[in-house]
Amino acid sequence: MDIKDLTKVESQLMQVLWKLEKAFVKEIISELPDPKPAYSSVSTIIRILENKGVIAYEAFGKTHRYYPLITKEEYMLYETEKLLDNYFSSSVQDMFSFFVREKKVDMKDAEQLLKMIDKMED
Structure with a gap:
């Protein structure tokens, strides 16, 4: 779509x-x-x-x-991909480090996200 x-x-x-x-x-x-x-x-x-x-x-x-006709999740994915492409050269790492630098994500949240990613990779 x-x-x-x-x-x-x-x-x-x-x-x-x-x-x-x-x-x-x-x-x-x-x-x-x-x-x-x-x-x-x-x-x-x-x-x-x-x-x-x-x-x-x-x-x-x-x-x-x-x-x-579209789900909220479909639109969220569309907007997130647009944000990544337009401002972070499609790099999740660049976007994540931006949010950490701007104090939108604290280190505790960052650690929890990394643990979540590790679990997903298993």
């Missing part, structure tokens, strides 16, 4: 759909933080997501119930 980049707002709506699995626009809006966006705004973004091929719908008369 060819995954497309999502804007911040599109990603926020996808988070809701991944959580709810299937939802009408009103249900999506109810999950969003206050102040709630207008129904028409959410509906427009939903149509954009549909055009990007990441959601589809079931028709119930004039209303539609939307559902994701």
